[in-house]
Amino acid sequence: MVVTRTEKLPVQASEDVVRVRQAVRRWAVELGFNLVDQTKVVTAASELARNTLTYGGGGTVELENLVEGGRRGLRLTFADQGPGIPDVARALKDGFSTGTGLGLGLGGAKRLSNEFEIRSHPGAGTTVRITRWT
Amino acid sequence: MDRIPILKMGPLLLVSIQVDMHDQLALTLQDDLTDRIVKTRAHGVLIDISSLEVVDSFIGRMLGNIAAISRVLDAETVVVGMRPAVAITLVELGMSLAGVRTALNVERAMEMLQVVTGDGGVTPGEGTDGRHPD
Amino acid sequence: MSPDRTNPIARVLDRHDKDLLAGWLDRQLQSVGMRRDLLDETLLREQSRQFLRLLRDAVATASDDVQDASWAPVREVLGAVSESRARQGFTPTETAMFVFSLKEPLFALLRQDLGADARALAEEMAKATELLDRLGLYTTEVYQKSREDVIVRQQQEMLELSTPVVQLWEGVLGLPLIGTLDSARTQVVMESLLQRIVDTGARIAIIDITGVPTVDTLVAQHLLKTVAAARLMGADCIISGIRPQIAQTVVHLGLDLTTVVTKATLADAFAVALQRVGLSVLRATAPR
DSSP, X not given: OEEEEEEEEEEOSHHHHHHHHHHHHHHHHHTTOOHHHHHHHHHHXXXXXXXXXXXXXXXXXXXXXXXXXXXXXXXXXXXXXXXXXXXXXXXXXXXXHHOOHHHHHHHHHHHTSSEEEEEEOTTXXXXXXXXXXX | OOSOOEEEETTEEEEEOXXXXXXXXXXXXXXXXXXXXXXHTOSEEEEEOXXXXXXXXXXXXXXXXXXXXXXXXXXXXXXXXXXXXXHHHHHHHTOOOTTOEEESSHHHHHHHXXXXXXXXXXXXXXXXXXXXXX | OOOOTTOHHHHHHHHTHHXXXXXXXXXXXXXXXXXXXXXXXXXXXXXXXXXXXXXXXXXXXXXXXXXXXXXXXXXXXHHHHHHHHHHHTOOHHHHHHHHHTTHHHHHHHHHXXXXXXXXXXXXXXXXXXXXXXXXXXXXXXXXXXXXXXXXXXXXXXXXXXXXXXXXXXXXXXXXXXXXXXXXXXXXHHHHHHHHHHXXXXXXXXXXXXXXXXOOOHHHHHHHHHHHHHHHHTTOEEEEEOOOHHHHHHHHHTTOOOTTSEEESSHHHHHHHHHHHTTOOOOOOSSOO
């Protein structure tokens, strides 16, 4: 698997969340995603960017174009140095039932992506990585 | 643009969201609408989202809030023109916006609202608010 | 980056380009299994010439890693050749032969240039082998992906054919589902249904599941997602064709379908739909 293009954007203010959506949309269009897949990855990015800002105290997102075999992918890595999530499993589950706050964002982003990874420890910040393949 | 314009059409308020909103703009809209409903004693609110390419959980919650708040203020809200890709994504995200009435276009929405607000209208409007019709 | 003139392979590609092209084309056209029936000689000549030119540029100036950006033009040509061969029905081997048949003519010319220096010759032949092997494998990967794409497209077409959305009346759509409802199918169903709602301005969609063999928790979830998506666009759904077994399974599994209107038959659902859009059916006044 090869990374053919990469860019890092700040997620420090609420305008940044909009910029991230627009950047992800541009990259998704260039990669040739269909409209529904574009919408899914942009929406997932919006959720995670907001989490990074609101719960992580601000951070960054790295966008990457992936090539593996013949397929292309868009990978997004959101990172912050915030308080971390104490119970990740619950945060992923809660989102589905309660539909409020942090949970829906994480669980939602996971459902909207092909691949989802999260590393988070209290006091050590949070990193969430999602990938969408064509 | 720092505010989304709200138009008054008789007993109805019409909002057309045409920009990619950052969170603060959405919250301001919620506040402005609430004020205007009270000030104009509106009977109905029509939110046109046919230009929105992305509706994430934050915007989704805002729409739900506006619907609930307006109902408390004796006005009905109809969300109009959701795009197919957005509808599919929102459902995958886990939001069904039950409790929010929806319509395919502005004409339909006005028919729905007029009947609700109409003077002694006889036939019940074709409401779609997610409740099991009796 | 200026071309590396000390690179023997690059020199061969540069100085002996005409001989190399001729030798290579000869080899390709002769090789066992060469599909003369499918292959257009003029096209092959052009593809080969282009590939050699880009290969020469890449070998002289680029890195060792054929997957990185500097090898992109070469990969593009190989990708195009592989994709077209995959579409035409060549086997993976026949496709890879495009690259592998370059070995012999290239080695012959390397021998000519480096003949005296046995060690250098061995080294360069090893490098050339490794390079062409990697490029040959790349064609196989692209080939496989192309074949997969064809299959996926055919599956998609079959799915679309098996989920036709029909307009039963003005404002009323019908969606007879036949066969199992998995997540891939649900995606297609949702997309076609929602697009038809936009196209026809429908207010009601009747989803008939008479042809769906079993309804378990997953299938119910897929149905509910479809209903929810349609509702977000202002259209209500009625689910019809609930066989007695399905009704029992629904209750047995504790599935919550209370947010959805359900009817046993399509006919019942249609009657309800007409009522909802404010229509009724009257008998013609002069029956014959």
